[in-house]
Amino acid sequence: MYRIIFLSLMISLSVSAKEQCFSYKDKFYKVFKKSKSHVVLESVVDSEIGNIFFCVKKGAALHCQGDDDAGSFILEKEKINFNSNVSLGISDGPSLLIKFKEAKSLELKACTESK
Amino acid sequence: MRILFIFFIFYTLNLYAEQRYELNRGISLLDQRSNRTFDILPEQNLQFEIVGEGSWFYRLRVFNADGSEREGQFVSAKSNIDNGFVYATLLDDFANAAEAVAQTGDSLSAGECPPSTERTPPPSDETINASVREDCQIPGTDAAWQAKCEQLYASNIPEEALNYALKVMKLNATSFRTNKCFDTQGLKPSGHPSMMGMTGDRLENNLLANGLPNKCQMVINDTDDRSPSSGGDNCRGRMYYIDLCQGSDAVVVEDYFNLGTGTCRNGRNGFRNGDGLHTTVKGAFFTHNETFDFTNTTTQTAQYRQVASQVARAGGERQATAIHLFGLQNTNNLASVTGKYMHVSPHRSSWGCPSVDPNNYYMIEALANSGPSLVLNWGREGMEEIETCTE
Numbered sequence: 001m002y003r004i005i006f007l008s009l010m011i012s013l014s015v016s017a018k019e020q021c022f023s024y025k026d027k028f029y030k031v032f033k034k035s036k037s038h039v040v041l042e043s044v045v046d047s048e049i050g051n052i053f054f055c056v057k058k059g060a061a062l063h064c065q066g067d068d069d070a071g072s073f074i075l076e077k078e079k080i081n082f083n084s085n086v087s088l089g090i091s092d093g094p095s096l097l098i099k100f101k102e103a104k105s106l107e108l109k110a111c112t113e114s115k
Numbered sequence: 116m117r118i119l120f121i122f123f124i125f126y127t128l129n130l131y132a133e134q135r136y137e138l139n140r141g142i143s144l145l146d147q148r149s150n151r152t153f154d155i156l157p158e159q160n161l162q163f164e165i166v167g168e169g170s171w172f173y174r175l176r177v178f179n180a181d182g183s184e185r186e187g188q189f190v191s192a193k194s195n196i197d198n199g200f201v202y203a204t205l206l207d208d209f210a211n212a213a214e215a216v217a218q219t220g221d222s223l224s225a226g227e228c229p230p231s232t233e234r235t236p237p238p239s240d241e242t243i244n245a246s247v248r249e250d251c252q253i254p255g256t257d258a259a260w261q262a263k264c265e266q267l268y269a270s271n272i273p274e275e276a277l278n279y280a281l282k283v284m285k286l287n288a289t290s291f292r293t294n295k296c297f298d299t300q301g302l303k304p305s306g307h308p309s310m311m312g313m314t315g316d317r318l319e320n321n322l323l324a325n326g327l328p329n330k331c332q333m334v335i336n337d338t339d340d341r342s343p344s345s346g347g348d349n350c351r352g353r354m355y356y357i358d359l360c361q362g363s364d365a366v367v368v369e370d371y372f373n374l375g376t377g378t379c380r381n382g383r384n385g386f387r388n389g390d391g392l393h394t395t396v397k398g399a400f401f402t403h404n405e406t407f408d409f410t411n412t413t414t415q416t417a418q419y420r421q422v423a424s425q426v427a428r429a430g431g432e433r434q435a436t437a438i439h440l441f442g443l444q445n446t447n448n449l450a451s452v453t454g455k456y457m458h459v460s461p462h463r464s465s466w467g468c469p470s471v472d473p474n475n476y477y478m479i480e481a482l483a484n485s486g487p488s489l490v491l492n493w494g495r496e497g498m499e500e501i502e503t504c505t506e
Contacts (some may be wrong), residue, residue: 037306040414050414054307065310067412067454069375069467071302072393084391090415091393091464 021111022080024098029088030111031080039064039075041088044111049089049096073099081105161185198268231409250281254288256330263365270367272355276335276493279501283399283443284327284489286505291323293399293443296504302441302451308411309390309439309456315401317418318441322404322487329485331360334457336372336469338386338395341379350379350464352395356478370475373460375467386497388442388449393466396455397492398447398499400440404486406479409437409458422461425473436460436476438483440469441489446499447492457482 019032021044034052039062042050053064055075071086071094082104084102089095132355160180167174177185251264267277278390286292298315305314322328338352351371358366377384377393384392410419419435437458449455457479460470464474469492471478482488 042414048414052305052414053300054410054412056304056306065303065452065454067409067456068465069377069391069393069453069455084389086391087393087466088460090418091373091466 019111022106022108024106027096027097031075031108041073041086043088043096046094049094051086051088070075078108079105080108140346142472168203176302176335181255185503190491218313229428235282250278250285253281253285253330260330260359263359266365267357267367270355270365271369272335272357272367273337273339273493273495275495276337279334279493279498280333280399280489280491283491283501284330284333286501287323287401288330289326291319291326293501293505294319294323295506296445296448297401297441297443298448298451299445300452302450303439303454309403309407309437309454311403311405311407313439318401318487323401327401327487327489328404329482329488331485332356332358332478332481334469334482334491336490336492338374338378338397338492341374350374350376354469356475358481368475368478373394373462373465373468373470375455375462377467379464386446386494388446390449390453395465395467395469395492396442396444396447396450397494398444399501400443400447400450400490400492401487402457402482402490404483406438407433408433409460412437412454418461422459422473426459426476429474429476431476431480435473436479438479438486441487444499444501446497446506 019030021028021030021056023029029041030044031039031041034040037055038052039053039055041053051066051070053066053070053073055062055064057063060076063072064075065072066086068091070088071082071084073083073086074081082098082100084103085100086098087095088098118366162178164176164178165174166176175189177187177189179185186343195390247258247261247265248268251261253261264281268274283293298319302313302315303310305312335355335357337353337355341349341351350373352374354370354372356366356368356370358368375384375393375395378386378395384394387394388396408423410416410423413419422435423433426436435458437456439456440450442448442455450467455467455469458468458470459473459476459479460468461473462470469490482490
């Protein structure tokens with residue numbers, strides 16, 4: 001019985017460990033792996049506003065690029081580096097634009113800390 | 116005696132090798148009986164016998180894999196056989212011969228085998244109709260195609276846009292010549308759902324090795340003509356879907372395509388070829404030859420599942436039909452890596468994809484099935500000369 005509880009706890013911890021969050025301009029975003037090559041970036045407040053990014057592993061980092069010109073970023077263990085503007089949602093709205101004038105690096109935290 | 120026997124065996128085998136040929140590359144044959152050129156591939160396991168020759172072509176008998184003979188009067192350029200069946204050379208020869216005939220006014224009646232010593236005009240009247248405007252004289256097309264091509268000039272398609280599209284087709288009719296810019300900014304990784312294993316090398320040296328395969332269907336998007344159906348924010352342009360192979364007349368279907376909000380809604384980014392700018396980009400694209408399901412690339416799965424149902428109700432496969440676009444020019448060569456696809460969409464704008472009404476899924480399928488195919492995002496201003504990226 002204890003084993004089952006322990007395993008369940010480990011599984012739930014490992015699932016939540018895949019999720020990391022960051023904040024930018026008073027908004028909170030969640031980033032997590034959907035599969036080996038796909039990362040989802042979405043609003044913490046509204047998970048409907050998100051996007052899938054296709055990633056390729058280069059060294060220890062994941063180089064991710066969106067579809068429909070959603071932008072690109074590099075995901076490291078504790079930070080996310082934005083190469084360009086990144087868009088979440090859809091063109092007709094609702095959408096969120098994480099906009100930068102130049103490349104920017106943001107710190108990733110456990111989602112419970114950043115909220 | 117043994118030596119004579121070995122010579123006999125060698126001679127017999129060698130003779131057989133000279134009589135029967137198999138394909139090691141895709142080529143085009145002309146059937147004089149139907150006056151049509153068609154493509155054949157090594158996988159079809161066809162065999163050939165040479166039954167006559169002209170100065171530049173062989174007359175062939177064509178056998179199916181089961182040994183039965185195909186009906187028709189087939190010819191192919193000598194160089195196709197002598198050089199291992201190279202498709203491009205055949206079409207080049209057709210084009211050269213067409214020029215020769217246009218100058219001399221000679222023609223060759225179907226079925227007539229010319230003396231091998233004289234310079235032979237082309238084996239049909241295809242590609243050589245001097246009355247056809249030059250823009251429509253594209254190697255590998257027949258008189259019927261060219262007549263339909265002429266009809267396009269009476270449609271609503273802007274003449275400049277049509278000329279541009281036909282020029283791209285002509286430059287790439289027999290080999291991929293607009294190859295200088297398409298991958299300089301990188302392509303999507305081959306493992307991406309839209310690429311299905313495609314690489315720049317495979318596109319260039321396999322799918323486009325013999326030029327643009329699809330001369331039947333193409334799409335021209337007029338970025339200047341903003342449709343009133345856009346909802347007042349200028350985010351829909353005019354799309355022309357063209358089919359020059361179906362029916363007796365040219366088919367032109369007019370509808371809308373969605374523009375990128377970076378171009379249409381605030382207009383700040385114009386048509387810039389960038390990352391994350393949400394722009395529509397101008398220039399010529401060649402498509403992939405397979406569709407993919409756009410639902411796999413978005414978190415808006417509920418909306419795109421509805422789109423897939425709409426496609427299914429309209430008679431298509433249940434998917435949000437999409438096709439990867441490879442931008443050939445400096446003005447659009449980031450389209451692959453940034454994921455600007457042609458896809459069906461429930462929205463009235465895009466972030467740069469020339470997305471279309473779900474009921475037009477069949478257009479995307481046609482571009483893929485006969486693809487790679489030509490898609491052109493055109494505008495009066497800001498078009499790069501196609502020659503800049505053409506070798």
